[in-house]
Amino acid sequence: MKTTRLTFCFLLLLATSAQAERADALKPISMESGDIHIDNVTRETIATGHVTIVRGTMVVNAERAEVKEAPDGYRTYRLTAAPGKLVTFRQKRDGGPDLWSEGHAERMEYDEREDVIKLHLAAMMRQLDGKTVTHQIDQAFISYDNRSEQLDGRNGPGIAGAPPNGRGKVIFEVRRSRVAVPPPQLPGQ
Numbered sequence: 001m002k003t004t005r006l007t008f009c010f011l012l013l014l015a016t017s018a019q020a021e022r023a024d025a026l027k028p029i030s031m032e033s034g035d036i037h038i039d040n041v042t043r044e045t046i047a048t049g050h051v052t053i054v055r056g057t058m059v060v061n062a063e064r065a066e067v068k069e070a071p072d073g074y075r076t077y078r079l080t081a082a083p084g085k086l087v088t089f090r091q092k093r094d095g096g097p098d099l100w101s102e103g104h105a106e107r108m109e110y111d112e113r114e115d116v117i118k119l120h121l122a123a124m125m126r127q128l129d130g131k132t133v134t135h136q137i138d139q140a141f142i143s144y145d146n147r148s149e150q151l152d153g154r155n156g157p158g159i160a161g162a163p164p165n166g167r168g169k170v171i172f173e174v175r176r177s178r179v180a181v182p183p184p185q186l187p188g189q
């Protein structure tokens with residue numbers, strides 16, 4: 001199997017249009033679940049049973065969430081889906097009134113300090129302008145660095161759940177204005 005490594009510094013992600021809404025980073029986090037266990041000594045929280053995490057415009061749904069807090073207050077999240085389901089997320093982006101990022105995977109990891117999202121197994125991430133998908137990537141593994149605006153998708157040997165042909169998919173929508181082409185002129189017109 002040929003390994004496909006795609007690293008994109010998407011032009012579509014330039015400026016603030018791709019960044020998660022910056023105000024979200026300073027908002028409190030709300031987590032709802034069926035069961036929750038908080039260990040204040042180890043600074044670990046485990047939530048299970050239809051977990052929903054909300055922070056500003058960001059909404060994440062999973063079956064299980066493991067949250068670890070470092071001494072400096074930054075958290076790492078490991079979210080897993082129920083069998084046959086996917087972890088999902090959706091978040092508003094800066095740069096316009098109706099710009100969104102959303103995605104899914106069997107497992108999602110998020111590091112607040114690095115501001116990196118990692119999607120594992122059946123991973124998909126897309127950007128929307130309203131309801132219109134402007135860009136989408138489907139890979140076995142996707143890593144998105146919000147600060148550098150780089151997206152890295154991988155398939156192939158060593159990537160669990162990679163498609164058998166080791167290939168992923170990216171869709172780029174046309175961003176420039178479509179120019180009207182005049183109708184052909186027939187002889188004698």
